[in-house]
Amino acid sequence: MKKLDKITPQNEDFARWYTDVIKNGDLMAYGASKGSIIFKPLSFGIWDNIRLALDKKFKTKNVQNVYLPLLIPESLLQKEKDHLEGFNPELATITEVGGKKLNEKFYIRPTSETLFGDFFKNEIESHNDLPLIYNQWVNVLRWEKTTNPFLRTREFLWQEGHTMHANSLEAITLTKEMLKVYEDFLKEYLALPVLSGQKTEHEKFSGAEFTLTVEAMMKDKKALQAGTSHYLGQNFTKPFNISFKNKDNQQEFAYGTSWGVSTRLLGALIMTHGDDRGIIIPPKIAPTQIDFIELFANKNESIHLKAKELVNQLLENDLLVKLDDSDKGPGFKAANSEIHGTPLRIELGPKDLENNNVVLIRRDTLERKVVAIDDIVKEAKNLLNDIQENLYNKAKERLNSNFVEVSTYEEFKEVIASGKWVLAPFDGDGEIEKIIKEETGATTRCIPFQLPIEIKNDKCFYTKKKTNRFVAFAKAY
């Protein structure tokens, strides 16, 4: 068992705080190859729960899971030019096997639009074969230059949905529906409020007609793209020749979408809810919801028996509880529980047992509540619900209170420098977005579907032209 290190306070250095808590919380270890990480049981357990919960939501949209190969033949990726260009610098390339050079190179999938294209081509003959609504939970690889655990790693885990439709309206509707699935899921399970909207042309996915996004705000107020849903139109179906006989007996190219969330959600979770004691895992996604700790257990057999009885009672009531019966002291165990982000801690000592009480300690507010032993299940469930809600509300309040409208580029620079987000009329193109990014570090996050603040200006803060396109800007992970 490793000793716990000191955690750098968030206010002092947020980046160091992040590294400290993921190491101390036993979430990850660095992998053998640069830019790779190992998901230890706690972080993989959270990802497994994300997978289970999100997959259930997918099923309500008739999504079917499949598995497509890891390797993309060179010739296949070259079929869609924008897409190839977007990913080319990051493509890990297999050129040899067992020391022998291959005739054709293979890329490790950075995403699988081209593989699905090649697959769909043979699956679709008539409008009766549509829609196809597929998804896969897989690893992908993008050879990033700068990496950050969970947030940006060369290899990451994700789900990627890929669908085919007989008309654009149906495909566009699904693109929007899947974004809504993400929005609801992030709220309900990860307690993550988001700003939903459309990416600008400059920030959309390479190969998409348009990209929808859910943008979250971390505790340092930086933005994190938490999920995207792309309407691909016929951009992949034309080069891949995915056509079908429509109802009028005409051959027509199908319409596609793709959408995904990845293990960067773990980073989002940590940076949204964590505090100076460590991470905080929302109860609905926590592999362990309750740490049960005996005070002076070594000296007291009756406490140990009672503890085991109560733990069983909690387990029988579908609460994920763990009894820490190692020979560490109760102080260490409590700190250990906090640093691992377990949402609730229950303590039982000799005094408690005498009074027929247990003490419930919330990880989010650190409040202690003495409750009668008979009420332990009910009280634990209530508190876990409260914690889930409180985590969401706190994050929501932060998101709501950090938008600022600007009317000039000078104001824009000040707001961005202060760490807040700008929401303002903007009609600049990709070239202007590049300049703004270079000069301020901020990027366009999205054109929100719903405005979190009232917008007063009707002129672009940069070009000064009249526009009703309101765009959110922020520095982002």
Next chain:
Amino acid sequence: MKKLDKITPQNEDFARWYTDVIKNGDLMAYGASKGSIIFKPLSFGIWDNIRLALDKKFKTKNVQNVYLPLLIPESLLQKEKDHLEGFNPELATITEVGGKKLNEKFYIRPTSETLFGDFFKNEIESHNDLPLIYNQWVNVLRWEKTTNPFLRTREFLWQEGHTMHANSLEAITLTKEMLKVYEDFLKEYLALPVLSGQKTEHEKFSGAEFTLTVEAMMKDKKALQAGTSHYLGQNFTKPFNISFKNKDNQQEFAYGTSWGVSTRLLGALIMTHGDDRGIIIPPKIAPTQIDFIELFANKNESIHLKAKELVNQLLENDLLVKLDDSDKGPGFKAANSEIHGTPLRIELGPKDLENNNVVLIRRDTLERKVVAIDDIVKEAKNLLNDIQENLYNKAKERLNSNFVEVSTYEEFKEVIASGKWVLAPFDGDGEIEKIIKEETGATTRCIPFQLPIEIKNDKCFYTKKKTNRFVAFAKAY
């Protein structure tokens, strides 16, 4: 919707039968790169169920899931020489990224002993940190020359368990326990009986002290290795320097195990239970347990209403039922259900409705049973249990009745040529195993823990030396 092709009968050509049923059963499509396949919803659904069920069994053995990187740096794989040699010809190698040559090559994991070794090294300091019982569900790649869908593909999905222990006894015990987990799981869920035993030196895993295996018998009587559990001793902990302070305060190398099953189980499933009408999926692992078919549905609204009501009733009772309400005819729907291996089919026609009956048709025996509508849930559950049991019993009978003891190599050749398995005293070494394989196509499958037949000889059929080592031989997938 594709037309169903004719299925080659098993007796005529088993290999073609296999290809026919996996294509017609919508289990797979060929991938864009040679030797790769696409898992379509049905096969991936089965794999997902395998994962969920097996993972539950793992949890009872305190297994924790993790995720380690896909890529192995060249230097890391070179640390264990036997292991490297065993895998070297099959290693897909990344030498460039975005067209630029890398300084170090990376291999795609063919298995992850070396990655876990590198990981464990930093996780273990004292005996208090042991045991570590980890597992991951991942993709691996081995550049096989000849491939066969599910059975041998360059990329496949599997789980690989990797554990570390403070002494050899504990590690050996776990090696055996995990084999038992596989044996029980295969019996309970896949209705797959197996012959459990130890691999010979020649057939053990590259890098193991010994390898345990569960061997299944397909309908063509060929063997299929369904799962393996390896005792690694200190073979990886020494080169990776994974040592700990033991209870006597001495530094000692840890003891390892690894164990896995893969998507070749899907091949095993198909070739164990399938018949000339298509595949048969055991109920406990079937994504769809019941296909509900309305007879003359288009003409009869009352049938459709009743069908929907009954489907809901079955769903509420945790039965995985699907209503086929496409506009195909009932004959097509029935054939479609059979070819997809759905264990039970329920039909409702006008006569049935009049008499308050439904007809339940078993996929395994094709028997039809008329039951009262009120009994539908009870009867369906009973039949599904019967089907699961019957599939196992039939496979078990086949396994039990196809072992033959031999006393000479001539007899050996005859038995192997007849397709049966040999079980006989054998004390030959790896060189002799190679000769036997070359001359007969048979390999040693295992040294069984329990003998399925009584062995009468006490001399090796090949060397004629006295031995009490009884070895099973068969042609294998």
